[in-house]
Amino acid sequence: MHKVYITDPLSDQGIEKLLQADDIEVIRRYDLTPNQLLEEIADADALLVRSQTQVTEQVIAQAPRLKVIARAGVGVDNIDIPAATQKGVIVVNAPDGNTISTAEHTFAMLLSLSRNIPQAYHSILQGKWNRKAFVGIELKSKTLSIIGLGRIGAELAKRAKAFRMEVMAYDPYLTKERAEELGVKKASFDEAIRYADYITVHTPLTKETKHFINADTFQNMKQNVRILNCARGGIIDETALYEAIKAGKVAGAALDVFEDEPPIQNPLLELPQVIATPHLGASTIEAQENVAIDVSEEVIRILRNQPFKNAVNLPSVPAELQQKLQPYQELAEKLGSFLAQITPGAPTKITFTYAGEITALDIAPLTRTILKGLLSHSLASVNDVNAPHLAQQRGIQLIEQKTSHTHGFTQIIHVEMETSRGSHRIAGTLINGFGARITKIDDYSVDVTPRGNLLYIRHQDIPGAIGKVGMFLGQQGVNIATMQVGRLTLGGQAIMVLRMDRPLTAAILNEFTQIPNFEEVIEITL
Numbered sequence: 001m002h003k004v005y006i007t008d009p010l011s012d013q014g015i016e017k018l019l020q021a022d023d024i025e026v027i028r029r030y031d032l033t034p035n036q037l038l039e040e041i042a043d044a045d046a047l048l049v050r051s052q053t054q055v056t057e058q059v060i061a062q063a064p065r066l067k068v069i070a071r072a073g074v075g076v077d078n079i080d081i082p083a084a085t086q087k088g089v090i091v092v093n094a095p096d097g098n099t100i101s102t103a104e105h106t107f108a109m110l111l112s113l114s115r116n117i118p119q120a121y122h123s124i125l126q127g128k129w130n131r132k133a134f135v136g137i138e139l140k141s142k143t144l145s146i147i148g149l150g151r152i153g154a155e156l157a158k159r160a161k162a163f164r165m166e167v168m169a170y171d172p173y174l175t176k177e178r179a180e181e182l183g184v185k186k187a188s189f190d191e192a193i194r195y196a197d198y199i200t201v202h203t204p205l206t207k208e209t210k211h212f213i214n215a216d217t218f219q220n221m222k223q224n225v226r227i228l229n230c231a232r233g234g235i236i237d238e239t240a241l242y243e244a245i246k247a248g249k250v251a252g253a254a255l256d257v258f259e260d261e262p263p264i265q266n267p268l269l270e271l272p273q274v275i276a277t278p279h280l281g282a283s284t285i286e287a288q289e290n291v292a293i294d295v296s297e298e299v300i301r302i303l304r305n306q307p308f309k310n311a312v313n314l315p316s317v318p319a320e321l322q323q324k325l326q327p328y329q330e331l332a333e334k335l336g337s338f339l340a341q342i343t344p345g346a347p348t349k350i351t352f353t354y355a356g357e358i359t360a361l362d363i364a365p366l367t368r369t370i371l372k373g374l375l376s377h378s379l380a381s382v383n384d385v386n387a388p389h390l391a392q393q394r395g396i397q398l399i400e401q402k403t404s405h406t407h408g409f410t411q412i413i414h415v416e417m418e419t420s421r422g423s424h425r426i427a428g429t430l431i432n433g434f435g436a437r438i439t440k441i442d443d444y445s446v447d448v449t450p451r452g453n454l455l456y457i458r459h460q461d462i463p464g465a466i467g468k469v470g471m472f473l474g475q476q477g478v479n480i481a482t483m484q485v486g487r488l489t490l491g492g493q494a495i496m497v498l499r500m501d502r503p504l505t506a507a508i509l510n511e512f513t514q515i516p517n518f519e520e521v522i523e524i525t526l
């Protein structure tokens with residue numbers, strides 16, 4: 001039974017599939033203190049959160065079974081992604097479900113800010129009828145600068161265009177074609193800041209975007225500019241915003257998000273020019289249902305080892321590619337595993353070479369799988385998520401290449417590993433109707449099914465070597481299922497790869513290595 005913890009409120013309709021799954025137990029715990037969170041989730045296989053739960057390195061370390069952290073929303077800045085990656089925990093989000101909701105909320109804030117609606121409402125509740133104090137401005141013909149023209153930014157642009165605003169956008173990834181399609185002017189950061197009547201930010205909060213809008217930026221803005229932040233607290237420097245409003249440079253600000261949430265004694269909230277909502281961008285019935293459905297489905301797929309889509313710490317692999325690569329996955333992992341078991345020492349360089357039909361595909365996911373197979377023998381808890389990261393941390397050079405030399409096969413995957421103590425190579429293929437095969441070990445041609453208990457023997461090619469192996473294992477009561485012999489020159493070095501019906505004990509293995517002419521005897525488990 002998989003234990004799925006939900007620690008921020010999610011839509012009941014949205015998590016129906018999770019609740020109905022026979023193999024999943026859903027545990028809901030809200031408003032936990034950091035310490036309670038640590039205690040509660042120790043046996044979690046999956047953790048589902050929104051923006052409130054802080055998924056720190058400590059939280060991740062505390063849940064050794066954790067396989068997936070799912071964010072029912074877009075921003076993942078409350079999750080320690082490097083720590084998750086290091087531990088091989090998949091982080092997924094729901095990038096599409098709350099786009100419209102957040103764009104509409106931003107637009108509501110834009111109108112409210114322009115017409116002083118929250119302030120006027122407050123005033124009328126106090127029994128006043130003050131029409132003069134709340135004279136607003138029109139949106140028509142004003143320039144709106146959107147910093148970050150992604151999903152939400154683009155939807156906002158469409159709405160602003162419908163209100164006949166001039167829209168400018170700064171986004172380093174914005175193409176000319178996309179800007180034209182949306183009818184927005186592609187601007188530099190400086191232009192977007194300098195010419196705007198309204199500036200709204202829609203980037204993620206990253207090291208780069210932290211305090212993107214700061215005291216210097218405010219200096220360059222138009223007098224009476226209006227500022228919106230419905231993305232993340234911290235993209236705008238709150239102290240600088242406060243000063244700019246006080247100085248009369250900024251006429252008003254609309255904030256849905258804060259550097260510290262909830263904002264306690266935040267001086268911005270004391271200014272009449274500031275309107276605010278408590279992080280409500282994604283809070284619509286529709287968006288909450290969408291994101292909860294999306295993450296529930298992802299979590300179910302991940303816990304059942306099925307393909308999934310929206311991993312934040314794993315390059316996304318389109319379903320069609322996943323399907324095409326599927327038959328190669330086992331071969332890839334087994335090649336890595338075999339090679340690691342015959343190559344002693346710490347890896348320094350690994351070269352992955354692909355030949356034949358397979359080169360038409362994006363083979364990066366296979367490289368990750370081979371690497372997982374390789375590293376699993378020296379490191380604990382390696383998976384596709386953390387394998388490249390662990391290799392990089394250990395300074396292992398990774399080279400991925402494609403070639404046309406298939407050596408007569410339809411396709412070949414070839415891996416070479418160099419370590420502090422030498423190097424070995426292995427190659428394998430898929431044979432129609434027969435599945436995975438190891439075709440080469442170093443320069444020796446073989447035909448080995450990479451499965452079960454194997455014995456790899458390096459020996460001198462002398463008469464009687466095969467007989468000795470058969471005799472020895474027979475005396476120990478070990479049955480040989482298959483046997484492959486490979487040699488390069490008569491009387492030179494040779495190898496044998498045997499498949500046995502059961503594993504050897506340490507004592508038998510030790511005795512085996514004492515037999516003269518058997519230079520290396522390694523038991524391989526695949």
Ligand SMILES: NC(=O)C1=CN([C@@H]2O[C@H](COP(=O)(O)OP(=O)(O)OC[C@H]3O[C@@H](n4cnc5c(N)ncnc54)[C@H](O)[C@@H]3O)[C@@H](O)[C@H]2O)C=CC1
Nearest residue numbers: 074075148149150151152171173202203204230231281282
């Ligand atoms: N207030 C709320 O409740 C919600 C807030 N959000 C926030 O809104 C942000 C944006 O969401 P989406 O539009 O769905 O994400 P998105 O990923 O579709 O768009 C982000 C855009 O920012 C751009 N960007 C990244 N770095 C940039 C930089 N240094 N300068 C300029 N542009 C940059 C990217 O190129 C991308 O186009 C999220 O990261 C999240 O923090 C999202 C949903 C709800």
Ligand SMILES: O=C(O)C(=O)COP(=O)(O)O
Nearest residue numbers: 050051052073074075282
């Ligand atoms: O999706 C996002 O990035 C949001 O900020 C929404 O946050 P929430 O799920 O409403 O806590």
